[in-house]
Amino acid sequence: xxxxxxRKLQLFIICSQLLAREGLILLTQQDEDIKVVGNAADxxxxxxxxxxxxxxxVIVADGWGGEDCSCADTVKKIKxxxxxxxxxxxxxxxxxxxxxxxxxxxxNGYLPMGIDIDELVRVLYTVSRGELTLHPxxxxxxxxxxxxxxxxxxxxxNPDDLTQRESDILSALSRGLxxxxxxxQLFISVRTVQSHLSHIYEKLHVHxxxxxxxxxxxxxxx
Amino acid sequence: MRIFTGIKFSSxxxxxxxxxxxxxxxxxxxxxxxxxxxxxxxxxxxDLHGEAVQYDLKPLRKLILAIQPDLxxxxxxxxxxxxxxxxxxxxxIRETIVxxxxxxxxxxxxxxxxxxxEFGATEADRFIKTRLIRVLNGLQRISWAVVNQxxxxxxxxxxxxxxxxxxxxxxLIGKTAKKVWQEANDTILKNILExxxxxxxxxxxxxxxxxxxxxxxxxxxxxxxxxxxxxxEL
Numbered sequence: 220x221x222x223x224x225x226r227k228l229q230l231f232i233i234c235s236q237l238l239a240r241e242g243l244i245l246l247t248q249q250d251e252d253i254k255v256v257g258n259a260a261d262x263x264x265x266x267x268x269x270x271x272x273x274x275x276x277v278i279v280a281d282g283w284g285g286e287d288c289s290c291a292d293t294v295k296k297i298k299x300x301x302x303x304x305x306x307x308x309x310x311x312x313x314x315x316x317x318x319x320x321x322x323x324x325x326x327n328g329y330l331p332m333g334i335d336i337d338e339l340v341r342v343l344y345t346v347s348r349g350e351l352t353l354h355p356x357x358x359x360x361x362x363x364x365x366x367x368x369x370x371x372x373x374x375x376x377n378p379d380d381l382t383q384r385e386s387d388i389l390s391a392l393s394r395g396l397x398x399x400x401x402x403x404q405l406f407i408s409v410r411t412v413q414s415h416l417s418h419i420y421e422k423l424h425v426h427x428x429x430x431x432x433x434x435x436x437x438x439x440x441x
Numbered sequence: 442m443r444i445f446t447g448i449k450f451s452s453x454x455x456x457x458x459x460x461x462x463x464x465x466x467x468x469x470x471x472x473x474x475x476x477x478x479x480x481x482x483x484x485x486x487x488d489l490h491g492e493a494v495q496y497d498l499k500p501l502r503k504l505i506l507a508i509q510p511d512l513x514x515x516x517x518x519x520x521x522x523x524x525x526x527x528x529x530x531x532x533x534i535r536e537t538i539v540x541x542x543x544x545x546x547x548x549x550x551x552x553x554x555x556x557x558x559e560f561g562a563t564e565a566d567r568f569i570k571t572r573l574i575r576v577l578n579g580l581q582r583i584s585w586a587v588v589n590q591x592x593x594x595x596x597x598x599x600x601x602x603x604x605x606x607x608x609x610x611x612x613l614i615g616k617t618a619k620k621v622w623q624e625a626n627d628t629i630l631k632n633i634l635e636x637x638x639x640x641x642x643x644x645x646x647x648x649x650x651x652x653x654x655x656x657x658x659x660x661x662x663x664x665x666x667x668x669x670x671x672x673x674e675l
Contacts (some may be wrong), residue, residue, distance in 0.1 A: 340544065341544060344544040402546075403542075403548050403549065406550050406636065406639065406640075408512050408548055408640055409546040409548065410511060410643070411511075411640050411643070
């Protein structure tokens, strides 16, 4: 049994704006399995509290501090002290550079501000399990940017070698869906999706879902 | 090995004692990597002929979390699932199972058939029939207020009472209702078997209106492609 299910998911929220922070606390605590154990207005206060409280997930809400304000620094500071604690960034800024900076800093998920509360809660659980979660609207752009980077091409593998089911899964993967979302969409178990993924990696000679998704995106453009 | 209502169970199991009200919960510790699916049927209280019944859903929630199957076949119609409108699904599924699945790795498979049996008074045109149906509904409502634990709902004694009431009501209402009820049962069975064929070797929990449970258990137990177990041993 997942250890997180034995008790409430403990959440810590960092957000510079009081109203937005209070709003996030109220909304996330509507879920009976989530408990906001602490909150802070900035990373300095946040890091100290996180050290004491040891939450399961930290939300870093970005975007009210103007264009110069970046959540990447906050993520980096928290990860420096607590590398094992998953961090979810919620931000109105969905530019590739911002998302990439946050991910490079160690964020485990990135969501645009326009999501609804159900989606936020679902992603919190996914991130708490250590899965990397990007909003589906962000992933294609990120993959295209990766593809455009020097050395980003890895066209030695061909998705045509895959079975129909594996192609369906790869296509869903390139749209940024998590294992669970793919499973629900295809009405199969998560373990079956994971089993298909390992076959896909083997056939495409890749080691991660990002690489596999990159090949899917490349293939779509050819 | 344990025997429940004539069905044999044998599996590596683990006793879990930390669930209030479920001292004898037994769940498997090993994933089922064989090609035979393990299937259990869990009866849940359905809405009483269109009337939502209030009962405590926490025991059911605890039980599902303890079992954590790979797939949950739920009595939801395909069209309702695709449109996201679950108003017609039983409250236990709508308010407990679907939200739980959304936040865990359990995957919902909508297996519902045609619309559930509606015990309206359209066919029960005679005064006495209407009265009888009202009395039976009242009895069921009272029983549901008392029997709201999954273990009790799935007990043989309660299933017998439930099936008897259901059969009497079906007879009172008429042939059409009987036919609709049986068609729904057949569709549910067909959808479950399709699910098992699509993804063999998984732990499948079928959550179903308790009035369909016995019939479904009997049918599934006769199917060679699956290993039928009690929900406590899934």
